[in-house]
Amino acid sequence: MSWWTNALNWFGLPAGAQDGDNLRTNQITTERYSDECASGAALALGLSATWACVNFWAGNIAGLPLTVYRKGPAGVPVEARDHPLFSLLHDSPNFDQSAFDFWEFMCACLELHGNAYAEIERRANGSIISLTPVRPDIVCVRRLWTGEIEYSWEADGRSVRSQQDGVLHIRGFGGGPLGGLSPLQVCRRSFTSAVATDSAARAMFVNGARPSGILSTDKPLNGDQRTKLEGLLQEKFVGAANSGRPMVLDNGVKWNQLSISPEDAQMLESRQFSVEDLCRIFEVDPHMVGHTAGNTQLGSSISDQTLSLLKFKMRKRLKRIESALEKQLLTPADRFNGVSIEFNVEGFLRADSAGRATYYNIMQQFMTKNVDCH
Template identity: 25%
Template sequence: MRLFPWLRKSGPPLPVGSTSSVTGVVREPFAGAWQSGMSAFDAGVDSRHDLLAFSAVYACVDRISSDIAKLGIRYVKQTGIIWQEYGAPRFTVPLRRPNAYQNRIQFITSWQVSKLLFGNTYVLLVRDALRNVISMYVLDPARVVPLVSTSGAVFYRVAADPLRGLQEQVTIPASEIIHDRGACPWHPLIGVSPIVAAAAAGTMGNRIQFNSRKFFGNMSRPGGILSADGPISDETANRLKTQWEANYGGENAGRTAVVGDGLKYTAVMMSATDAQLIEQLKWAVEDVARCYHVPLYKIGADPTGSKTAANIGALEQSYYTDCLQAPIEALELCLDDGFEVPDGQGFEVDVRGLLRMDAGARYDAYAKAVGGGWMAPNEARAAENMPPVPGGDTPYLQQQNYSLKALSERDRNPAPNSTTAPKEPAKEPTNAD
């Protein structure tokens, strides 16, 4: 039995956006960039690897991917109007160990990092003879090209990748690929990463840090010009320049210079204060966080200290709603489609670990829920990973609670639990009496 029964070499389907194998849609950052072989990152914008060197970009990508990966994934089934966890090894076992070199957290982290950096995540599904998923591989987005046939069927051309079990370039049908993608402004099969919008801010932040390193490496002294009142020859100018750089540049910066013949030194580079370095760097961090929808306190860049013990619950809820909910919902739907789960069942990311309150707030909420009669004691114990107790499966209410209708009836009639025996009706007189 072949591991990939659909395995075949690249066929007729054309790359997305193309009208033939030669011509297609070309998007370039400026006129002539395509002929010069320059991409958007070549046109004054750093590559994705360089942008990761900017701490704000790395912090946002790491924060989102790690926060989603640490959450458990349950398989649930609808029972009546509620969803309950359901044991289905066919679906849950592949998630515990997706492949030979990744566990669940590493796999989900790779999934999210690929989407955050490239805008697309391609997951190769390996099935057995019964079409059960037995392993999953997150593919390198740079090695995958979406294809569309003339009939509208979607395929994916994947370059050789021995780590994922692909020994040659193949064309894979869409049913064997989970394609999770970000915003698709140009084509429904081509997602765009937030890093496209954050590239300018990330590049500026990188260059500010690089210039700062050079500035402080020069004893915090700016560059300048040696000038003379009268004309000097090129030979003299080159000699003075060479001597000045050798004696007062690099590690020798900061030494005392003695100049003659009317030479003057004039600084030409702005200092860090003149360039408002801190303000510019702060704006770059804020712009990157804005593109990724990550609050500043999550990446340690909030100068106001808005995170306190009193509002941590509200902040976490806002972080989940604004930043994490969309990728989490997309993850659940992609797993449902890839595993071909039946109706009324599906995967669910357990967000309780993310929105978990402190112990005092949790216990207070449990007390109100159990005391209000809509939560059983054993349900509260299960939420704290405690075993059930006898009699704790039923919600309870105190006996003195009555409805308004029952109280109205009580005012007109004896109470239902009254111990006073009702009077017997008088007997009619008989002949004997």
């Protein structure tokens, strides 16, 4: 198995996350669709729009500092750098990855798979020392008769079976306790249509869609002459690399070109619709991934567009991750003492000086009001 196939397996189509009494059934399902997982993810990620949309969310969210806070003077949250989880979430969740690497992968899993998993390693006293990501397509989830949720997978020559306290599980949209819904599965028709359109356009160019035509003659051709003429045409003139090559004809043979416009050959309208359709699935404005055809940008400035992105699309993604971390990683004592885990969205405004100035002004007013109240 190639490196590329192994890499794609990390973003495979989901085969687990099913509710059932028989774990073996889920394992069989995982094995049965393992090849389909890699090929399906490869086709989806091979679409430039899918790659750009997933990379957009994963990269931008991973670039935000993830910080542990506790209540400070006047109830204003301050960074809790002495908290055991601070360096784990902010700097390096495990021995091999930086925080950016880890969260970029976790966010990509959420966008494609609808679930993100990480194995939790604890000390004897229960404190967390590492979070190691787990491929979502190999994880099987079931609810035990005791009410506990059990996670199991096989990787790196070992078989793991763990309950909820041993796995960080961030659930995507539309699911339940056992997992979120996978866009790759739910929106399979959109991905299939986009892949088919892209493949059809590519095939037309590979087969010499421009120019294409018919060789005609008023003289009858025997079998050998027809075969030689077709072979000559295929050998010298078919394919994009031979486009425009001069053709010498004699004995009354004529070339009748079939006119195919570039728009028809590339199926521009269909491909444009596919890009917009995929952008709708991942909730990315088309101009954010380089698709500007027929686009009207909402907002009068970059800061307005950024604010819209934060309010309506990014906020729920950040909240989904923050809530999962607070519920699964914080202790009851942490919650009682007002400890929280939040992304610092100020990092998203680093390149926008006007936006940062507005942000600082609002925060200063907020903090002043809280101090006055106390």
